[in-house]
Amino acid sequence: MSTTPGAGRAAKAAALLMALLMTTSCAVRTTSILRDPDTVRIALNAWVGYEASAAVVQYLLEEELGYQAQLVQLDEQPSWQALDQGAIDVILENWGHQDLMDTYGPGGNGTVVDGGPNGNTGHIGWYMPAYLVEEYPGVNTVEGLKEHADLFRTPESGDQGEFLSGAPGFVTQDQGMIDHFGLDFQIVYAGSEAAQITEVRNRYADGEPVLFYFYEPQWLFEELDLVRVEFPEYTEGCDADLEDVGCDYPRYDLNKIYREDFAEEGGPAYELVDAWEWTNADQNAVARLIADEGLDRDEAAARWVADNPDVWRPWIPETDRA
Amino acid sequence: MSTAFGAAPTIRADGPPTWLTSRWTQALLVLAALLAGFAVLRGEHAFPALPEPFQIGPFFDRVYDWVVANRNTSPLFLYGFNYLSVGLGSAVILVNQVLTLLTWPGVTVLGTFTAWRVAGPRTAALVLAAFAVFGLTGLWSEAMTTLALIITSVLLALLIGIPLGILAGRNEGFDAAIRPVLNFLQIMPAFAYLMPMLLLFGIGNPAAAVATTVYAFPPAVRITALAIRNVDKGAVEATTSLGSTSWQLLTKVQLPLARRTIMLGVNQTIMLAVSMVVIASVIGAGGLGDAIYQALNKVNVGQAFEAGLAIVLMAIALDRVTAAAGNREYASGGSPVPRLAMTAAAVLAAVAASVLARLAGVADWPREWTLSAAGPINAFNDAVQDLFGDATAAVGEFLLGWVLDPLRTLLTDSPWWLVLLAAAALGLVLGGWRTALVAGLSLLGTGLLGVWGLSMDTLSQVLVAALVTVALGVVVGVLAARGDTFSRILRPILDAMQTLPPFVYLIPAVALFGIGRVPALAAAVVFALPPVIRLVEDGIRGVPPESVEATTSLGSTSWQLLTKVRLPLARSSILLAVNQGIMMVLAMVVIGALVGAGALGYGVVFGLAQNQLGLGLTSGLAIVCLGVLLDRLTQSAARRTG
Known part of the structure; x- marks a missing residue:
């Protein structure tokens, strides 16, 4: 290898410094922060499925197109704020958030645009271990939960059943469902997904009851045999009043969200991200490598990319195809 | 400080028996009263809600909405906060790029050499070990991102903190005014800082740098003020009587004599900054904190521990080097010329190391050289x-x-x-x-x-x-x-x-x-x-x-x-x-x-x-x-x- 990358970097640094000096001479928008045009900044939300998607997109951007792809760890809602501020370029897996689209989208201040589906569908719901349903048939229904609420009591939830909530950033309507169906349950906030999964695994290992907020696609389903609680199907608008929700969570067609200028300016990086679309099975395959086999995310991505050229070849812009 | 109720009760000969006037007995009586009250009045006693226009939560929510709507139009942001955030964010990126440009051999040579000159061979060995751990755990670039953020925010914190501390040390009134502010900043939980920072300075490095700075500067102010105040009164009086100006007094007497204590403040500032950059990963700061966070998302305690160990070593290394800089056991030795020559030699060696690394194709730490515990x-x-x-x-x-x-x-x-x-x-x-x-x-x-x-x-x-x-x-x-x-x-x-x-x-x-x-x-x-x-x-x-x-x-x-x-x-x-x-x-x-x-x-x-x-x-x-x-x-x- 030669010394040119170093010299290139130095030149780039100098150019960036110039840009900085120029921008400070007048009004400054948050979008004028130092940004390398060859770097794509991708929000990284906390769950492993998202990480799998980000890993593959990052890998392809770097290996196939020669970009730098930077993953920025953020919660869901702050990710939108980051797009608005110009701190990142894209959210790869968005779950709903119509309210944020109203604020920042074309109908709001116009800093973000919908990037269309990424091919994954997501479903949030209430889950419990399969062995509970074997022991108490029908416990995974509204009636069953009413009958067996005391089964789920813990020291933390007192004389009510415990419903274990997940990460604080996730979309929830649990209290509304508890109130609507008159369930004798108290929400215990696990505070983070890591804590929640640890607790679920422990109870599962001991064969104890546990009822918790979870979602698919999720890698833990590969490890534990979990059953979904049956609620009335979601219909449009049944979750309008979050204090009284008489239905299950909706199925989300997960979509991409772009920073307005990222989509506007285009370029090969944008084209790749825009063309990227895959299935839940694809995502799970990569997520399993990361979470279960403990691979680094880029190793996991490399393995998937090596095994699935037919899936990803079409995403590469034609001009860049080898 | 107070002479009220209960002060020196044992002296009063004609008062009630001493066990009753003992503060601890009285404290127990207060608790007993609380328990009795609880037994009688137990039940729902909600704190009365304030009328809507005076509620504090909704007020902050309105502030939030306003900022989101006006961030790129209001002059407050265009000519105020955005300057800071763009400048700071860029500064962090620049420092990081310098570290990347130096490559890992260059950074290691420079860091170890500095530690050796400032703090002696044992600390240099510790610093070398820290760098080795960054590399071996495969977290070199994360460690450099964190280091860049620490360097930027610590410099900024000192730039703000030391002048304020000097002012507070020389002016009683200013000291009294700034003290409650510092108390407030130090009790405010680190996490709670992040929200307003995120809102005012934007996501990622800028907000992280400001949050870290704000979190880390109070000890610099406090300790600098203390150091200036503790400078020997005799020395101050002698200088003033010789007709020195206030500036001369400061630069020739107070600062040099207070230097050791001020370095203690620098040290504390660095330690606080280290703990804050980990928390700041929640708002996209990246680096080692991010590595910990992501390991936790996978419930991988081992991976989180590795990144935690890297943080611990970075903290201990920075602590030992700055502590030694305060004591100056080593650095004061030798005349200025060889010191200059030594510094030049170190920089040259670092540059040579980075060039060699590039020639050898190992500018990035090779993946094969990592171990995992x-x-x-x-x-x-x-x-x-x-x-x-x-x-x-x-x-x-x-x-x-x-x-x-x-x-x-x-x-x-x-x-x-x-x-x-x-x-x-x-x-x-x-x-x-x-x-x-x-x-x-x-x-x-x-x-x-x-x-x-x-x-x-x-x-x-x-x-x-x-x-x-x-x-x-x-x-x-x-x-x-x-x-x-x-x-x-x-x-x-x-x-x-x-x-x-x-x-x-x-x-x-x-x-x-x-x-x-x-x-x-x-x-x-x-x-x-x-x-x-x-x-x-x-x-x-x-x-x-x-x-x-x-x-x-x-x-x-x-x-x-x-x-x-x-x-x-x-x-x-x-x-x-x-x-x-x-x-x-x-x-x-x-x-x-x-x-x-x-x-x-x-x-x-x-x-x-x-x-x-x-x-x-x-x-x-x-x-x-x-x-x-x-x-x-x-x-x-x-x-x-x-």
């Missing part, structure tokens, strides 16, 4: 859980059922005014009227913020955690004071406990204690123990040998020696330890919410994750209120005893 650590974690899981679960259940729940019920189900009065009465007994006033007002503050119930829940958890911490801390501290070997073994463990980011042991805590308030309590105890142990050990070691000898010669047993001489004489250190323990526990309220502690901490976490500024900020401010309350009460107790 994650597997064994995970196995160890599982084994501990298998061994002690049942015992710890039983302890947890006991704590919940017999301690945490009853105390929480007492605080939440008593009428709010009764709790308020009890707090004020405690303040009166322990400190005096001013303490009573502050205690009452700070509790009233939590109610006015609209989070009375949550505050009482948090207060109950903080009190129990502090009690456990102090009990353990006193026992271990006494043992450490009596056994030199034990003390020597303990020291590096305490160092690591103090610098290890608490995120790392959250998952083991859940594994052992289940989800809820108990694992949060366990994590808080681990976090708060080191300073308590240190202060207790220090206090007992500081007991004058004459008193010990006098007692031993009278034939006391060692138990009598401990309870009658050592502990009473070390009382002011122990009360200071109680104060520090409580403040550290309070700093863990928000982090405890990540494992199910709920209450105020969850308000902060939820507010941050869901963009609800009102909830997040009111919860954070309520934690500050609780902090002021507990700080005042314990400090008064310590002062009146000492």
Whole structure:
């Protein structure tokens, strides 16, 4: 290898410094922060499925197109704020958030645009271990939960059943469902997904009851045999009043969200991200490598990319195809 | 400081019997009154809600909406905050690029050499070991990102902190004015800083740099002020009498004489910055904190520990180098010319190393050169859980059922005014009227913020955690004071406990204690123990040998020696330890919410994750209120005893 990358970097640094000096001479928008045009900044939300998607997109951007792809760890809602501020370029897996689209989208201040589906569908719901349903048939229904609420009591939830909530950033309507169906349950906030999964695994290992907020696609389903609680199907608008929700969570067609200028300016990086679309099975395959086999995310991505050229070849812009 | 009620009661010959006027008896009477009131009035007693236009939460929410709508139009942002955020964000990126440009061999050469010149060969070896760990764990670039953020924010914090400190050291009025601000900044939980920073300065490096700066600069101000004030009065007078200007006095006398202490402030600032950059990964700061966070998302304790170890080593290395720079054992040796030559040689060597690395094609740390300890650590974690899981679960259940729940019920189900009065009465007994006033007002503050119930829940958890911490801390501290070997073994463990980011042991805590308030309590105890142990050990070691000898010669047993001489004489250190323990526990309220502690901490976490500024900020401010309350009460107790 030669010394040119170093010299290139130095030149780039100098150019960036110039840009900085120029921008400070007048009004400054948050979008004028130092940004390398060859770097794509991708929000990284906390769950492993998202990480799998980000890993593959990052890998392809770097290996196939020669970009730098930077993953920025953020919660869901702050990710939108980051797009608005110009701190990142894209959210790869968005779950709903119509309210944020109203604020920042074309109908709001116009800093973000919908990037269309990424091919994954997501479903949030209430889950419990399969062995509970074997022991108490029908416990995974509204009636069953009413009958067996005391089964789920813990020291933390007192004389009510415990419903274990997940990460604080996730979309929830649990209290509304508890109130609507008159369930004798108290929400215990696990505070983070890591804590929640640890607790679920422990109870599962001991064969104890546990009822918790979870979602698919999720890698833990590969490890534990979990059953979904049956609620009335979601219909449009049944979750309008979050204090009284008489239905299950909706199925989300997960979509991409772009920073307005990222989509506007285009370029090969944008084209790749825009063309990227895959299935839940694809995502799970990569997520399993990361979470279960403990691979680094880029190793996991490399393995998937090596095994699935037919899936990803079409995403590469034609001009860049080898 | 106060001469009110209860001051020096034993002197009054004609007053009531002394046991009744003892402050501790009076404090117990206050608690008994609270219990009696609770027994009679128990029930729902919500703190009355303020009328809508005066509610604080919704006000913050309106501020939030306004900022989102005006960020790129309002001059306040276009010519104010955005300058700072763009400048800072860019500064972090530039520092990071310099570090990348140097490549890992260059950075290692430069860092190790600097450490050697400033602090000698042993510290240089430590720095080298730290760099080796960054590389071997495969976290080199993450470590550099973190280092860049630390460098930028520490420089900024010193740039602000030292001048303010000089001003405060030379001007009493300014000192009095800035002190409450510094107190506020230091009690505010780190997490609660993040929300307003995120809003004003944007996501990622800028907000992280500002948050870290704000979090880290108070000790620089405090310690600089202290250093300037402590400069020998004789030297100052001599200079002034010679007709020096104020500027000459400062630069020729005060600063040089205060330098050693100021370096201590620099050191503290760096340590706070290290702990904050980990937390700032929540708002996209990247680096080692991010690595910890992502390992946790996969519930991979081993990976989180590796990144935690890298942080610990970075903290210890920075600590030792700056501490040595304060002492200047090595650097002052030699005349200026060879020093210049040495520096030039070091820079050349670093450049040469980086060029060589590029030529050899190893500008990035080669992936094959990494080792992972994650597997064994995970196995160890599982084994501990298998061994002690049942015992710890039983302890947890006991704590919940017999301690945490009853105390929480007492605080939440008593009428709010009764709790308020009890707090004020405690303040009166322990400190005096001013303490009573502050205690009452700070509790009233939590109610006015609209989070009375949550505050009482948090207060109950903080009190129990502090009690456990102090009990353990006193026992271990006494043992450490009596056994030199034990003390020597303990020291590096305490160092690591103090610098290890608490995120790392959250998952083991859940594994052992289940989800809820108990694992949060366990994590808080681990976090708060080191300073308590240190202060207790220090206090007992500081007991004058004459008193010990006098007692031993009278034939006391060692138990009598401990309870009658050592502990009473070390009382002011122990009360200071109680104060520090409580403040550290309070700093863990928000982090405890990540494992199910709920209450105020969850308000902060939820507010941050869901963009609800009102909830997040009111919860954070309520934690500050609780902090002021507990700080005042314990400090008064310590002062009146000492």
